[in-house]
Amino acid sequence: MNDNIKILEGSMAIASTVKTCKPNIVSAYPITPQTHIVENIAKMVADGEIKADYIRADSEFSALSTLIGASATGARTYSSTTSQGLALMFEALFNASGMRLPIVMTVVNRALSAPLNIWNDQQDSISVRDAGWIQLYAEDNQEACDLLPIAYKxxxxxxxxxxxxxxxxGFILTHTFEPVIIPEESLVDEFLPPFRPDFILDPANPLTFGAYAGPEIYTEFRYQQHNAMIKAEEKIEKAMNEFGEVFGREYGLIDEYRLDDADIVIISMGSLLGTIKDAVDEMREDGIKVGILKITSYRPFPKEKIYNKIKGIEKGIVFEKDVSIGTGAGLLNDLKAALYGKKQTPFLYGFVLGLGGRDVGMNDIKDAVKKVKTLELEDFGFINLRKEVL
Structure with missing residues (x-):
């Protein structure tokens, strides 16, 4: 048995993994259900387990703004947030990306107000998908931990x-106790080199970060960000392969489950995949050839890899915990755009489910597959709506 296997709450597992990544500055503001992460990190800093400065900011906007300054001086930085906190960071999200600062942040996915809701869906991070941040989605707590050193690299x-x-x-992972292997610090040191940027704020060598850019040069900044995001696809894949060699746990930009002979492919991301896998196993026993394509990297969006995995499959079902009001949903719309004009692509049906923490059961997944097989539905809809609103 691996001595590093521990039964930990997801939030504690994240805090323990952050420790191995050796950030110099951590700044955050507590907000449910993210609080336990930074609460545990703050204790580790106070106890001398992490040699970092912990800054308790007065808001999420201040927390990220603090890290922007710290990262610009060459510090490795970390934060975590959720929902309204991520929304409050909106301006600073673009500043961090535009200034090309490699801040790493755990986003604990939670519904946005109004109405007020503290439970899980993915509307918060999907809503800032165009802010220029890489976005990686974890299926379980082990993956949520392992993605952190990969993200820094x-x-x-x-x-x-x-x-x-x-x-x-949120809650589904952060507040669930699961067996988790915390990466050994010596192995993280081997995998993740120290952060030594070429350009930092230094009085001895004055530079300007985030300066005014007029129409004659502004577009070029966005062009460079765009190219970096595209290049990040191969870098993430390479880092995941290196991680597998060092730690023995393998990850990919996308992953598949029982997809080889599938007539229907289910596409999703996050913890929902656990329920979907159980439903697929039961449907397979009933002779229904359905498989899964898991999306881990949402930004960059590995459209060619996705296409190569699902081309030739007749129908696709996209399950996601967000809605793009009036136009469908984020992952569904991105998939349609990525597959537009390509041959042998599945016809995609999109389902919004689990908003605001509403429970998603295997029967919800199986019922949707049944409707797709019998064509008893439109190409987009909501699952489990209360009857009085229909």
Missing amino acids: VAEDKEILLPTMCCMD
């Missing part, structure tokens, strides 16, 4: 220099 790559969100579902 990619974000701090001098050809990338983009901030990164490691997204995990």
Whole structure:
């Protein structure tokens, strides 16, 4: 048995993994269900387990703004937030990305107000998908932990220099106790080199970060960010492969489950995949050939890899915990755009479910597959709506 296997609450596992990544500055503001992460990190700093400065900010906007300054001086930085906290960071999210600062942040996915809701869905991070941050989505607590050193390695790559969100579902993962292998610090040191940027704020060598850019040069900044995000796809894949070699746990930009002979492919991301896998296993026993394509990297969006995995499959079902009001949902719309004009692509049906923490059961998944097989539905809809609103 691996001595590093521990039964930990997801939040504690994240805090323990952050410790192994050796950040210099941690700044955050507590907000449910993210609080336990930074609460545990603050205790580790106070107890001398992490040699870092912990800054308790007065808001999430201040927390990220603090890290922007710290990262610009060459510090490795970390934060975590959720929902309204991520929304409050909106301006600073673009500043961090535009200044090419490799901040890493755990985003604990939670519904946005109004109405007020503290439970899980993925509307918060999906809503800032165009802010120039890499976005990686974890299926379980082990993956949520392992994505952190991978995120630092990619974000701090001098050809990338983009901030990164490691997204995990609130309560479902953060407050669940699971067996988790915390990466050994010596192995993390081997995998993740120290952060040594070429350009920092230094009085001895004055530079300007985030200066005014007129129409004659502004577009070029966005062009460079765009290219870095595209290049990040191969960098993430390389980092994941290296992680597998060092730690023995393998990850990919996408992953598949029982997809080889599938007539229907289910596409999703996050903790929902556990329920979907159980439903697929039961449907397979009934002779229904359905498989899964898991999306881990949402930004960058590995469209060619996705296409190569699902081309030739007749129908696709996208399950997601967000809605793009009036137009469908984020992952569904991105998939349609990525597959537009390509041959042998599945016809995609999109389902919004689990908003605001509403329970998603295997029967919900199986019922949707049944409707797709019998064509008893439109190409987009909501699952489990209360009858009085229909």
